[in-house]
Amino acid sequence: MHVVVVAAVFAAVVVVVVVASLLKLSHLKHASPILTQIQPLAGPLEGGTLVTIEGSNLGLREEDVQGNIFIGEVLCKVHEYHVSVKITCRTGPAPALTSASQDMQFPVRVTTPAGTTRSTVKFTYTNVSVTGVWPTRGPVSGGTVLSISGRFLNVGSHVSAELDHLPCIVNKTQSSSHRLVCVTSRASGLTESGKEGEGLPATVKTLTVTVDGARRTLASPFIYTPDPxxxxxxxxxxxxxxxxxxxxxxxxxxxxxxxxxxxxxxxxxxxxxxxxxxxxxxxxxxxxxxxxxxxxxxxxxxxxxxxxxxxxxxxxxxxxxxxxxxxxxxxxxxxxxxxxxxxxxxxxxxxxxxxxxxxxxxxxxLDPEYRSFPNGIKLYKGDTLVIEGENLNLASDDSDVNVTIGTKQCNVTSLALTQLVCTPPELQPPPTDELGRSTVLDLPLVVVRMGQNLRFPIGYLRYEMIKVCPVAR
Incomplete structure (x- = not known):
């Protein structure tokens, strides 16, 4: 009795699965295509772009959609098919126009035995152009990052660049509609025969940019130079x-x-x-x-x-x-x-x-070490300013050191191991640091800089010079 019950339950489950499959199959046969994503949405006028269409109810076999995908009235030939959910097709060339510079937009149309669906978004045919390249010279070993200027350089599904027969490796992550970035290859053929560097500098005859079915060229765009x-x-x-x-x-x-x-x-x-x-x-x-x-x-x-x-x-x-x-x-x-x-x-x-x-x-x-003024303030009574420290000239000379009092220069006249001497301006500078920012003590800040990385705030300078007045006779 128990065995009979189990068999009956199993048979019921099988029936449910079969019915569900038949219902799903019936739904696929009778439901119109649903388009959820189309990429890319632009390509060159010449066609050749691989367009990926994702969605549901996209047929049960490739024959259901073969010859039934259009961009406007242009056939998009099936390149790859995943049952019901994904189609990749290659665009044909855009319809002829009187003006090649005009862009064209069309909806994507997918037809299956169950019906036809047009996309709400539109695919744009664009006229790709190349207008210039920078820099115009680089070493024969390659590695120069070129910036190719133009229009619609980021459309389509595949882009490549060549300097004559040499590939320029495209970096799509740094490229945009008006700029294509690529890295030059080594021009080994220019140094294979004869003396090293023979034939250099060498001018590249043609830059060729290929975007799907479009090819654009630029004459004499680049010069290979000997390596530095x-x-x-x-x-x-x-x-x-x-x-x-x-x-x-x-x-x-x-x-x-x-x-x-x-x-x-x-x-x-x-x-x-x-x-x-x-x-x-x-x-x-x-x-x-x-x-x-x-x-x-x-x-x-x-x-x-x-x-x-x-x-x-x-x-x-x-x-x-x-x-x-x-x-x-x-x-x-x-x-x-x-x-x-x-x-x-x-x-x-x-x-x-x-x-x-x-x-x-x-x-x-060792880095130089400049000592701060005692109590943070030094009285200046004329002549020169002496700043003390250690290791001051181990890796620097007069030209490497810059001393400022406020925003004014203190001209360095001597640099020894433990002492720097400079001549301040005649009048006390305004109460700022070297960038012109006001100081809290209302006095100019003395700053020593060595190279680009070392900065030493020494303290504040107060002028106390006695002016000698001429005696009347």
Whole structure:
């Protein structure tokens, strides 16, 4: 009896499932398509765009929709089909117009045996154009980021760019309707035969941008130059905090748009900073800052150095010399390799591999320490202003230091290890800091800046000069 009941229940469940399936099948056969999403909603006039249509009731088989998807009156050929819920089709070219610059908008129409549905949103046929490119030159190793200007450069389903036969890798996340961003490839064919650099600089004949079925070209858009070389770097001493302005000499430096200087330990980049190109053979780079504690920990791990590190103040008092070896005066100064990030130019990434001496390294030394005025205020009675401290000239000279009294300059005349001397303006400056912000004590603030990263507020300066009046005769 129990077995009979179980069998009856099972049979009832099967009947319910079959009936539900038949009802669903009947619904699919008789319900019109529902369109919930269409992407993309724009493409070139030439067609070739893969349009994805998502929704429900989109047929039970591909034959139900094959030849039945239109954008306006233009057939969209089925490219990929997922039963009932998703269709991908490729657009045909837009209808001919008297004006090629005119955009056209049409609804998407899907027909199945159950009926026809037109989308509420419209697909736009656009006339893609390319008008320019910047920069117009870059190294033969590639890596130059090009900005291609034009219109409707972000429409369609696929976009690519080529410099003659060389691909320029498109970055769609940085592109927009009026700008297409791509990265140049290495032009290896320009250096394969003969002497290195032979045939350079070389002008690219044609830039070709392909957006689905549209192809746009631009003549003579770009020049491949020889890779830049670094010849000299000075000065070579910098504080741990970095920011000292370094002058770099080399060749083809202006072929790089955003060069960066790096400091390395065993080919590991510790930090970098942006350089400013001045000409084809010169640029300026602030020295990168280096986290001294992290670096010393790395050195101890690699070399088995003792945990104890000399105190900076004590070491500075006992010796004025700067060690050029990591093993001497350990912790106070260290020599690190220098490299440059210049697009895809590998030869400058670590100058230790290409230069024997000079420009290949930087010596990092203790930061300068400028002492504040006693009680925060100093009386100025004429002549010069003396500011005291430690390690003041280990990695700086007169040109690296800027002293301001309020917003006025205090001209530096001398910089020694423990003392800076400057000449203040004749009259007491207004009571501000170096940015012109008012001070609480109604006195000008004295500030010492070393490079780009170090700022030392020294205190306030009060002028107390006795004016000598001429004696009448």
């Amino acid at each position: 070389k670094i010849l000299e770097l000075k000065p070579r001493h910098t504080p741990w905090s970095g920011g000292r302005l370094l002058t770099v000499h080399g060749t083809q430096l202006d072929a790089i748009q955003s060069p960066r200087i790096t400091v390395l330990l065993h080919d590991h980049v510790l930090n970098s900073s942006m350089c400013r190109v001045l000409s084809h053979d010169q640029m300026e780079c602030p020295s990168p800052c280096v986290n001294r504690a992290v670096l010393l920990a790395m050195l101890r791990e690699r070399r088995g150095a003792p945990e104890a590190v000399p105190e900076p103040r004590a070491a500075a008092r006992t010796s004025h010399k700067v060690s050029r070896s990591p093993r001497q005066n350990f912790g106070n100064s260290i020599t690190l390799d220098v490299g440059f990030i210049m697009d895809n130019v590998a030869s400058v990434r670590n100058l230790r591999h290409v230069l024997s001496s000079g420009a290949r390294s930087l010596v990092y030394v």
